Amino acid sequence: MRIIKYIFLLLLLSLVALSIFIATQKGDFLVKRSKIINSPRASVYNYVNDFRNWSDFGSWTTEDPEIKLNYPQNTIGKGASFSWEGKDGNGEMRTITIKENDSIIQTMEFEGTSSKVSWHFKDTIGGTKVTWSTKGKMSFFFKIYSALNGGVDRVIGTIYEKSLANLDKALDYEINTFSTIENGIVKKPVMNYIGQTFTSEISKVNKNFKIIIPKLNLFCKKNNIIVNNKPFIIYHTYDTPKGLTRITIGLGIQDAIFLSSGSDLVAGKLDAFEAAKTTLTGDYSHLKTAYNKTINYLNQHQIAPNPIFSFLEIYTTGKSEVKNPSKWVTEVYIPIVPKIIPQELPNLTPENSTTPEVKKTEEESEF
Numbered sequence: 001m002r003i004i005k006y007i008f009l010l011l012l013l014s015l016v017a018l019s020i021f022i023a024t025q026k027g028d029f030l031v032k033r034s035k036i037i038n039s040p041r042a043s044v045y046n047y048v049n050d051f052r053n054w055s056d057f058g059s060w061t062t063e064d065p066e067i068k069l070n071y072p073q074n075t076i077g078k079g080a081s082f083s084w085e086g087k088d089g090n091g092e093m094r095t096i097t098i099k100e101n102d103s104i105i106q107t108m109e110f111e112g113t114s115s116k117v118s119w120h121f122k123d124t125i126g127g128t129k130v131t132w133s134t135k136g137k138m139s140f141f142f143k144i145y146s147a148l149n150g151g152v153d154r155v156i157g158t159i160y161e162k163s164l165a166n167l168d169k170a171l172d173y174e175i176n177t178f179s180t181i182e183n184g185i186v187k188k189p190v191m192n193y194i195g196q197t198f199t200s201e202i203s204k205v206n207k208n209f210k211i212i213i214p215k216l217n218l219f220c221k222k223n224n225i226i227v228n229n230k231p232f233i234i235y236h237t238y239d240t241p242k243g244l245t246r247i248t249i250g251l252g253i254q255d256a257i258f259l260s261s262g263s264d265l266v267a268g269k270l271d272a273f274e275a276a277k278t279t280l281t282g283d284y285s286h287l288k289t290a291y292n293k294t295i296n297y298l299n300q301h302q303i304a305p306n307p308i309f310s311f312l313e314i315y316t317t318g319k320s321e322v323k324n325p326s327k328w329v330t331e332v333y334i335p336i337v338p339k340i341i342p343q344e345l346p347n348l349t350p351e352n353s354t355t356p357e358v359k360k361t362e363e364e365s366e367f
Helices: 002-024 041-048 051-057 059-063 140-148 152-176 202-222 284-300
Strands: 028-037 068-070 081-086 089-099 103-110 113-124 127-137 179-188 191-201 227-239 244-253 266-270 273-281 311-317 329-335
Touching: 028 152, 041 113, 041 127, 041 152, 051 059, 051 081, 051 152, 059 152, 127 152, 140 152, 179 284, 191 202, 191 227, 202 227, 202 244, 273 284, 284 311, 284 329
Parallel strands: none
Antiparallel strands: 028 127, 068 081, 081 089, 089 103, 103 113, 113 127, 179 273, 191 244, 191 266, 227 244, 227 311, 273 329, 311 329
16 A cells, blocks of 8 residues: 555656656747648738638648637638637637738737747749748647657647648649630620729739729628629730739629719729620639630631720639639630621512602603
8 A cells, every 4th residue: 555655656746847847848939841832822822811721721620520610701811810629729820911922920829829820932943832830939738748749849840741731732723723614705794883993013913802802892881882793803904014904993783873083983884895705713823824715716716806995804703602712713805896787778679669650651651
């Protein structure tokens, strides 16, 4: 009996000693992992920048299939966040700083451990080099957990390595899986719209789109304007050498409206027009392929484009409807010069002819 007491006391002292040892260890940590992702930098950045995509590549979701993910309204860009409840504990992440196509800085809270999470994206041979790091201070319990599992670098590093490998696979499929359908010549019906017109760098069109569409939706909601069409971009001019484009980013609305002078928004009507149309199913990085296919169709059929504007993109199914880029649907329209249909002359048959009857004179009737 005394031996059992000694053993129990020894175990207790050992536990206390281990706890003191762990508690006095340095709690600061820095873990960093990098991987080359086989996708364009903008596509990788946009995918990581939306927390709703994290369940597709985060290794923790496969290792804990019952994990509960909670998403607020905003999951993209600065101020975005999400939280989770899992078998290993609860946590929350928030994006605090972004630099378009370059970096994302976030904060993470997990069971008393606070850390700063950084993402950096860099063009490289073979795709995009993604560097994912976290720097913080461990809680007492996380010190114990990491000590029993090979150290903090191994615990977090393993998660990052598996997740980056998953990210590469997810993006390889989601970004590179696409199709284009040549719809031929169609008639685009008239559309009332509200939007914003300005000159933009071509490289920043996507960024401007993300800013303006929520602004337009909010304006319509506040003013009881019925939105009855999908978001679109009209490219009035497209200057590739200068890298500039004149665009209108807008929403189709049910009724025509009038805006007060001085507003940065415009309300207008896009008249019906004939156009060559191509439908893209897939990530926006393939829009150039859809545009080129439309141009080829015009060239093959010797159809002249109409200079009323360069082209139109309508985002019929986008991120707000489905998170998978491989399922996004975008319509590309290039206006054409309408065919001139000659006016038909009336059919002057004997029964409907209105030519007056001329009576012959006696002299004429002799011949």
